[in-house]
Amino acid sequence: MKFECSIKDARLDCVVISDHNISRPVFCTSGITRMTVIHGGEQVTQTGSYIEVQLPDLIEEVPYTFSLGYDGYAPANRAWMPLGPYLRTGDGGVIQLPPVRSGFHPVPDEPTTSFSGLKLIPQPTHWSPTGQTVLVNSYSCETDAMRFVAALAERQNQGPFLRPDGHPVIMETADLPHDAYTLAITSEHITMAAGDAGGQFYGAITLLMLLQTHKGEIPCGTITDTPRFAWRGQHLDCARHFYKLETITQLLDLMALLKLNRFHWHFADDEAFRLQIECLPQLWQQTQMRGEGHLVPAIFSGSPLAGGSYSKDDARTLIAHAKTLNIEVMPEIEVPAHALALAQVFPDTRDPDDVGSERSVQGYTANVVNPAMPRTWDILEALAREVGALFPFGLLHLGCDELPIDTWMGSPTAKALMAEEGLETTQDLQGWTMSRLAQTVVKNGQRPAAWEEAAQGKNAGIGHNAVLFSWTGAASGFAAARAGYDVVMTPAQHVYMDMAHTDDIDDWGANWAGYVSLDDTIAWDVIPLDEPELVKHIIGVQGAFWSEFTTQDAQLWPMLVPRILGVASKGWQSRDITPADLHSLATDFTRIWRA
Template sequence: MILFPKLGSIDMQYSCHISGDTLVCLIQTRRALSAPVFCFSGIAPYDVISGGTLLTSVGGYTEIALPDLHPDTPHTVTLCFEGGFTPANRAWMPLGPRLKTDGETLFLPATPVGRSAPPQPDPRPVNGLPILPQPCGWTPANGHLSIDGLSFDDAALTAVADLATRQGMTFRGTHPINLIAGDLPNDAYEIDVTQTAITITSASYGGRFYAGVTLLLLLQHGPLPCGRITDTPRFDWRGQQLDTARHFYEPATILRLLDLMALLKLNRFHWHFADDEAFRIEIDSIPELWQQTALRGDGHLLPGIFSDMAEAGGTYSKSDVQRIIAHAKHLNIEVLPEIEAPAHALAIAKIFPDTRDPDDTGQERSVQGYARNVLNPAMPKTWEILEKLALEIGSLFPFGHLHLGCDELPEDTWMGSPRARALMAEHGLETTDDLLGWTIAKLARTVANAGLRPAAWEEAQKGNNGGIGNNAILFSWTGQGPGLDAARAGYDVVMCPAQNVYLDMAHTSDPDDWGAGWAAFVSLEDTVSWDPVPDPALANRIIGVQGTFWSEFTTQDDQIWPMLMPRMLGVASMAWQSIPPTPAELTDLATHFSYDPTSGLKLR
């Protein structure tokens, strides 16, 4: 496809297509351009096969010197990805392509971004109630109860009513609800509907809230069916993660995500606001960190990585954080903040170079293509930064948990650092993994001593000292195997295998689809085609399931919704139901749901 925009006095033609393992970009202008530089961002570092000379590469952000462009003469630039990545779909094409020449920046027509969701089929008949997650037990009785809505004086049901209003649904009315306190597990509930009355039995705010959500969804179908619902969640931890470091989402978008989570009975929001590219929360202890990473692009600390604009970004104020926490709490959701240590720290290392050993001769490089993006635990500045971050962020979030990161440490990190090697000798450490485990355990002790429970990605169990320890929760992301190992070692584990619940993965192998593909193409059916607890002996250690969304492919907030939905329906089912639906049952149930950020979750 070739597009023809008018840019000032210049007519430009530009196209890009996938050809095997390469990307072929065609540029044509109707005015001579002297020594233009082709600039863009992408998912991973690029190599130039032909058509230009690589000038700059910071992760996927790339600048390529082109020869002089002559009028009406096509010029081809052929690219490939470092590390053997094969472009899976149009999301892998250059983002924000533009030419810099003679003091001008000329934006080229970009590949249309985001997923084009296919039309939904007509709703299909289901066994049971047309809601997700399905309740654990449903015993139908004769008849229906036709009402205009529900009348109550209860904080949890008021939260459901507020949620309904935001979703454009009806919940409040004149029919009273009977509330009974019962001896039930946390978040569990029972609902009895007769032809004259509705009774909710629960022992907690969460139980009443989720009973209300179930009634809200059923009310969208018309008269309530008479019968008895008994419902208890399988896991205490039912999560959804969002990466706001690679892309800054407006606070209103995060609030909408929390609403969607609540409708699906998810109760943990894992907020990933810090990474190589940015630290998004406006903290007092290290203001340089957010001030210098708020924006990426020309003239900033980092160029326009993962962006289709010359400048993009933002930060969350403390009032934004408080608003998000309060909104979540109203919806029975706790917020887990995450800082990143010791890797994924490119911005910190650039702002505070004394977090690195100046004599380090190592050549480690992250999978995202960043050099020198790891803090050195032998440097005092590293601990000054990490302890300030941990303590201030921990104090902002009342959940009492803090995720420390600890993933994707490049191979052989610190092995070229004399200071790190001396630290290893002092503590009897032999490998990179040993020093990683020692480092994250030390940071976890600081967190635990502050009264917080540490959490980390699966790599935190590595090392000859037993890993992070300190009663930490580990999140297993590369697959289930590391999570099972961690559970056997005595850790509590949240399962989030990329092959099933990484919702930034493309839905299909279609080259016109959108998203990553390094782990798998993740369909709706894949989200329930696995068992979070394959070994019953580990049931007491596997505490939850969590969906994950990384934002390397996201350039605009509204791109998130067709990526998350309908697959969040499967994540929610795995997290709540003791016996999740089969892929076929889930597919049938999903036809009853549609989601739009403007109109909200709808039952069809």
């Protein structure tokens, strides 16, 4: 079987060459967003970006051409080509077609200047060199922090980090801020001072990276280093693509090398719920796999059947691994929208008399649970209790993004609830819903978190000391901070690493928020220059990676590295790094990571 696809005149021209005769074939595939048939076939069915197209009988070795397009979009690059294409034959068989060439492997631009300071990302707060250097091939120090970093170095082929005859490191306790440390590097020994385990860990990380980037010839002097923000995060969407546990632990290792300390684990969305909870086992059992013969078709899949789920022991393993890296794990359960899988498993979370016609931006209908249905609260409260209790960090992300316009406006039960509560709009009812669920989270002894839309509604939104994540742009984060919410800044135009790097048609990624280059990751203000008082509510920075077009774990790394270096810089450094210096340092770091 042969399958080829090319982008031409805002359409996808597809060619199938079969190695045998096939009667009544149906072409099945997914794209980045909702697709349409332009010519050469007839649409059979569609769910979001997944589409089935009836083709005529295929004749052995005779090419057949048909064309697909996107509703309202022009395909930007190879990531927009058919994902996981396959044929369903007239007799019910399945034939997987060869995938189109996938993934993008960017190489940082060659730096035009050489960086003369310490080769560290993020850069330290202050560096006072003596002008001398010391040859070091390992260190000698027996503390938990140094042992944790030694294990990290071994896993990443950057060891040995500790040896009995290594350069001596003396640990001291000092009155320093959380995660802060100092290093006094001399030819005789290194003195590290910190006020907590986090500071010791990051001091050890700095020693490891100096060993790698300076190739064993470490500059002598004093490093004083304090993070700008308490929250320095990275998000991963494991709902659209199931990442192996080893891949996620490797991501945590990468985060630790860059002094990132919050992992946002997104395992629930329209397409799947992947955590093996006990209160509602049918939720993950019926959605963990997508494709032929399953409740959810092969949306965003690389094959006719794909997926998986994470056991509670998997989650505990991940949490324990993160703990050794000074990283906390925050789970997300994603409601009331982005709940297609949940609503299909539990249809009684929706009003059967709802005559509304809302559609999500991904092209889904009926992907929102209804807060006026009693079953909705049985499920949401059970989810909040069990998922929240599993994660000791104590922060539970509830979702609340991209609610379709006019949701619930065709539901009699929702309209009755709105009248009872004095609510007028979709946003009012959303805010009421999130506030009620947040109250449950607080009663469970945890703190709620949500996307920026949770602040909407005349009832002031979610409340309950919730942490909000600003994603549509920096301005929405500033507005939430002004309203008194603690905010993590995650603007898509700068830190969404599923965006394509460039507008090159041979690139890879989405582009709805724009093209995000390495330079773009640092070209923004986390706190508005004219409102420095917002520092008390803007608590951090976080990168995001959504997996709509990721069908293999390996496709993650060239999208994250080197752009995650910009996220790390914005989260830690009190001053911005220049694009030239970032490119210079990215070259060294990318070489080390890929090795």
